[in-house]
Amino acid sequence: MSATAPMLEQYPLVTRVPYHVGIIMDGNGRWAQSRGLPRVAGHRAGTENVRRVLRAASEFGIKALSLYAFSTENWSRPPDEVAGLMALLGQVIQREVKELNANGVRILHSGRLEGIRPRLRNQIQEAIALTSHNERITLNVAFNYGGRAELVDAVRHIMSDGVPADAVTEDLISQYLYTGGLPDPDLIIRTGGEWRLSNFLIWQAAYAEYYATPTYWPDFGEADLAAALEVYSRRERRFGGVPAPDSSD
Numbered sequence: 001m002s003a004t005a006p007m008l009e010q011y012p013l014v015t016r017v018p019y020h021v022g023i024i025m026d027g028n029g030r031w032a033q034s035r036g037l038p039r040v041a042g043h044r045a046g047t048e049n050v051r052r053v054l055r056a057a058s059e060f061g062i063k064a065l066s067l068y069a070f071s072t073e074n075w076s077r078p079p080d081e082v083a084g085l086m087a088l089l090g091q092v093i094q095r096e097v098k099e100l101n102a103n104g105v106r107i108l109h110s111g112r113l114e115g116i117r118p119r120l121r122n123q124i125q126e127a128i129a130l131t132s133h134n135e136r137i138t139l140n141v142a143f144n145y146g147g148r149a150e151l152v153d154a155v156r157h158i159m160s161d162g163v164p165a166d167a168v169t170e171d172l173i174s175q176y177l178y179t180g181g182l183p184d185p186d187l188i189i190r191t192g193g194e195w196r197l198s199n200f201l202i203w204q205a206a207y208a209e210y211y212a213t214p215t216y217w218p219d220f221g222e223a224d225l226a227a228a229l230e231v232y233s234r235r236e237r238r239f240g241g242v243p244a245p246d247s248s249d
Contacts, residue, residue: 019064
């Protein structure tokens with residue numbers, strides 16, 4: 001992975017780089033169908049694209065990238081598609097984890113490990129442990145993830161720890177989420193042309209900027225990421241406040 005400066009020189013309209021970007025990777029199935037291919041071929045192309053987008057994100061200077069890979073609702077898809085997705089994740093971990101570790105990528109997992117086959121669960125946990133010391137960029141994979149399920153799990157954990165009601169704060173809840181310790185996302189990108197959150201980081205993204213593109217995830221590349229960052233650079237983040245007064249007045 002190359003240095004950050006040349007990438008920003010190539011895209012001068014990217015004047016502000018978010019710390020944490022989340023991506024709803026949508027459109028794999030439609031990408032495949034438009035080519036007369038089975039849906040699993042689209043998911044395979046989508047997993048191949050993760051490497052390219054992660055590299056571009058690192059070169060832009062993004063420090064955390066959260067990817068929505070498999071939701072709790074995706075279990076309702078056809079069994080062969082679900083089985084294909086599970087197999088793909090295992091193959092990607094086995095193939096990529098050593099290189100990701102060598103490139104300073106820290107891997108995190110957001111979601112429930114229950115329901116995932118033991119071998120795949122072990123692969124996820126081993127990848128997290130292997131890369132835990134890395135600091136270049138964090139790759140947070142939301143797999144078997146749902147924003148509402150995350151909040152339910154956080155509340156259950158708080159209750160099991162015996163935290164009194166008057167001690168429950170927004171900061172405390174954030175610490176109990178799957179992403180505890182990871183700064184909230186600044187920008188959420190959705191590929192595939194849809195305009196909905198699909199239960200992704202619904203607590204953490206309360207004040208994130210949103211960007212949607214019709215580009216299907218397998219085709220989403222460096223230039224598409226740059227376009228999103230250019231739009232983000234023009235946004236004024238207010239966090240519920242009002243614009244700062246113009247000092248020239």
